[in-house]
Amino acid sequence: MRLIIRDDPASVGTYIGDYIAKRINDFKPTPERPFVLGLPTGSSPIPTYKHLIGLHKAGKISFENVVTFNMDEYVGLPQDHSESYHTFMFREFFSHIDIPPKNVHILNGNAVDLIGECKAYEQAIKDAGGIELFLGGIGEDGHIAFNEPGSSLTSRTRIKTLAYDTIQANARFFGNDISKVPRMALTVGVQTVMDSREVVVVVTGLRKALALSKAIEEGVNHLWTLSALQLHPWALIVADEDATNELHVKTVKYFKSIERVQEEVERNHEEVRRNSEGRQGNTW
Amino acid sequence: MTSTFVKDVGGDDGEGSAGNGLLCFTNCLLAMENGSLVEKDLWIDTSKGIIVDSQKTFFQLRERPSRIIDLGGAILSPGFLDIQINGAYGFDFSIYTGNDEEYVSGLTRIANRIVETGVTSLVPTIITQEQSLYPKLLSLLRPRKTKGGANLLGWHAEGPFLQLAKRGAHEPTLIRSAPKEIESFAETYGPELSATPPVVNGKEDVYVKIITAAPEIPGILSSIPALTRPLLSSSSSTSSASSTSSSEKKEYGVTFSIGHSIASSDIAAEAVKSGARLITHLFNAMPQLHHRDPSIIGLLGVSPAFNSSPSALTKIKTSTSGSMTPRGTGLKEGKKSGIEVVKKKLSIASGTPGVVSEAISELPTPPGSPLLNPRTTAPSRAASISNIDLVEGPVFGDAKSGSWGGEEEGWRPYYGLIVDGIHSHPNSVRLAYMAHKDGCVLITDAMAFMDPHLPDGVYPWRDGKNLVRRGYKLFIEGSDTLAGSAVSMDSCIQNFARFTGCGLGEAIKCATYNPARCLRIENKKGTLRPGADADLTVIDPVGGDVLSVWVDGREVWSRE
Known part of the structure; x- marks a missing residue:
C-alpha cells in the first residue's frame, strides 16, 4: 500500500485527478475496451471531481470510453431528491464531462427487488470486465462505501443498514433532522472493492484521522473496513496533513520518503509493460 | 468575455438539427426564480421548444445534449x-x-x-x-x-x-x-x-x-x-356535473x-x-x-x-x-x-x-x-x-x-x-x-x-x-x-438595477418570474424550470445588454 500526503484537500484532489487522468489516458480506452472506474460520493472526492472537470474542459481527458460504477445509493430516496447519490453525481461530475449516460451505473435504491438489483449490479461489473480503478472515500468510522463497522470483509453488493454514526453525520444534509435520513442503503461490498485491479482512497480532514490510523497502522479488522486494503496488491491512499494527525511520526516520515522511490518504480513498471507489449506485437 | 462558441458533439454536421435535438448552455449564470444568479448548465429540447430536467434526461432517458453552447460567462435568463x-x-x-x-x-x-x-x-x-x-x-x-x-x-x-x-x-x-x-x-x-x-x-x-x-x-x-x-x-369543466352552481x-x-x-x-x-x-x-x-x-x-x-x-x-x-x-x-x-x-x-x-x-x-x-x-x-x-x-x-x-x-x-x-x-x-x-x-x-x-x-x-x-x-x-x-x-x-432592467441598487439577477426577476406569477403562467414563462418554454435571453453580466434571444428553443436574434 502507498500513502501519499499532500498539504490540503485541494492538493489531494489535484493529485488524484491527475493520477486518474493519467491512468485513463495510458489505458487508451476504446468503445470495445472501456476504462471501468468505480466512484464514490461525499465531500472528500469533490476536489478530485473538480480537478477532473478542469482537465476535461482543458481538453486533456475524455470520458467518452469510460464506464463508471458508483459505490452506493440510499434506499427509498427519490432519484431526483437533492441528497440522492444520483443527484450528487450528476451535479458534481457527470453533467460537466462528456460521459455517455449509458456508461453510468448507479444502484437503484427504489428497485422493487432490492436483492435482485444488487445481484444484477455485481453481474454488470463482471460483464464490464471488472473495475480497473476504484476511487473511494472513508467515513469517520473507517467505512468504505457503506460497509459499516462489522461488515464482512468478503461482502458483495447488498442492502445495508446504516450505522448510527453515519446517520448522524448525514443528518446535516437532511435539515439536521435525523428522522429524515434514510436508514438503509445499497452498497458494493468490501470484496467488490477488493476485486478491482486498483484502489485509490481519498482521506482528508481531522475527523478522518483516527480512521486512517486504524486502517493502516493496525491489523486487518472488520470494525475498520478500510483496513482490508492492506491485503490489496495495488492500493493508494491520498491524505492531507490533517488526516495524518493520529499516525505515528515514523509512519508519516516513512511514506513521505518512499514517494519518490515509488514514482521511479512506476516509471520502470511502465517501461517494462511497454516493452512486453512490443514483444507481444512481434510474435504476431 | 461575451464571445460564444458552439460545439457539436457527435452531430453529423455543424447544424443545430444534427444529433438528438438536445442543447446544453454552459459557462453561464442562470437567472433563478429567487433573483439569484447561479453558475449552472441549462438543457433544452430544441425540437419540443422546452427546457428539460437535465438529470432525468441523463439517468432516465440516457441522453445528453449533442450540442453545447459556451456562453462565455454571460447571464442566461x-x-x-x-x-x-x-x-x-x-x-x-x-x-x-x-x-x-x-x-x-x-x-x-x-x-x-x-x-x-x-x-x-x-x-x-x-x-x-x-x-x-x-x-x-x-x-x-x-x-x-x-x-x-x-x-x-x-x-x-x-x-x-x-x-x-x-x-x-x-x-x-x-x-x-x-x-x-x-x-x-x-x-x-x-x-x-x-x-x-x-x-x-x-x-x-x-x-x-x-x-x-x-x-x-x-x-x-x-x-x-x-x-x-x-x-x-x-x-x-365538462366533468363537473356534480356542482351545478x-x-x-x-x-x-x-x-x-x-x-x-x-x-x-x-x-x-x-x-x-x-x-x-x-x-x-x-x-x-x-x-x-x-x-x-x-x-x-x-x-x-x-x-x-x-x-x-x-x-x-x-x-x-x-x-x-x-x-x-x-x-x-x-x-x-x-x-x-x-x-x-x-x-x-x-x-x-x-x-x-x-x-x-x-x-x-x-x-x-x-x-x-x-x-x-x-x-x-x-x-x-x-x-x-x-x-x-x-x-x-x-x-x-x-x-x-x-x-x-x-x-x-x-x-x-x-x-x-x-x-x-x-x-x-x-x-x-x-x-x-x-x-x-x-x-x-x-x-x-x-x-x-x-x-x-x-x-x-x-x-x-x-x-x-x-x-x-x-x-x-x-x-x-x-x-x-x-x-x-x-x-x-432591456433599458428598464438596467435602469432598475441602477435605481434600486439591486443586482441584475433581481432586476431580471422583475421582468420574468414576477410578471409570470402575476399572470399565473409561471409554469411556462418567466422561469428556467423544466417543462417551461425555452424562451431565453442571453445578457452581458457587466452592462446588462442583450446578446442573443431564443424563442421556443430557436435562436431568433443575436447581436452581431
Missing part, C-alpha cells in the same frame, strides 16, 4: 415579459383602420423586432376604445405565435371602466361604468372575454387577459370575483388590475380581496400616497392590522367617510379642496382629449385624495362580503381563514412600474421595490415610437402636432409635455 405595451416600431395596438391584415402585419412586425430588446412574450395593451371595436380588436389579439418572433400572449384592455378624474389619455366620452356588473363587461368586450385558451398539441396554451379598471366605479368591485375566476381546463358561473380567467383609479384604501383592499392581482403603472393615474388614506399605493404596505381585524377597518372607514373627523382639520380641508379641484379640472380636461401620455400628465391630485366618499361608490359592507363568497375560499375577516382568491391573508398585489426614469422618479422606484420586492413587475408602457433604432429627431404625430424623440423620452414639439414612453425592456 428566461425571456423578458412585457405585460403593458401600447405599441412599438411604428405600430399602435389601439389603432385599427378597418383592415385585419394590416393590423396582423403590425402585430407580427412588433413580435419579430421586439426580441432585440430581450422580450420574448408580450401582452399588447389597448386603451379605451369605441365599444363596437372591442370584439374585433380582442379577437385579433388572441394568442399568436409568430415564426422567429416573440409570443403574443393575449390582451391587456386598459379601459373603458376607468375613473374620469384619472383618465390620462383615454377618451372621456368612451369611459363608462358597469351598471349591469359582469354583464356590462361581457357586453363591452364581447365573446373574447370568455374565450378559452387555444389548444396546442393537445394541451391548453397560455391566454392572458388583463383588464385595468377602477374598482370605485359603480359595478366594478362586485364584478371582480366573477371576472377573475380561473378558467377550468376543458376536461375538468359552478357550471352556471361563467369563467373568464381575467387578471384584474387596479388602475386609472382614485379608490380609497378600503376599496382598494376590497378589490384585492375580491381577486385583483395587479396595480397598473404604479404612482401614475392614481392618488399620491397620503399617510391617512394611502389608497392604491398603500396596498404595497398592507398591514396585518388592516387586513385581519374588521374593527381596524371600520375605524378607518369612519375617518375617511367625511363628516365626523375627530382628528384635526387637515384631512377635512384637504378633502374639500380636493373635490373642488377635480370638478374644475374635469371641465377643462374634456376640452383637450387625449393628447399626452396617459400615465404622466394627468390631473393633479391634491393631498387628501382619494376624493370620493367610499359610501357612495363602494357597495355596502354586507354586499361586498357576499361578493367575496363567490370566490371559492375563505371569507374576508375570518381570522382563521388562510386566503382569499387563492392567496394567503396579507397577500399584496403585483404592481407595474415604468422604469424609464421619467414616469417614476428613481427614489419612488426604489421606495416601491423596498416595500414589496416580490410584487414588482417592470413594464415599458411603450408607445409606437419605441424603437431602439429610431434616431433622435422630430416626427409627425397626430392632430398636426410633431413629437420630439430624445433618447427614450418623447415629448410634444414646443412643450415639455411627455407623450408616453419609448423605453425598451
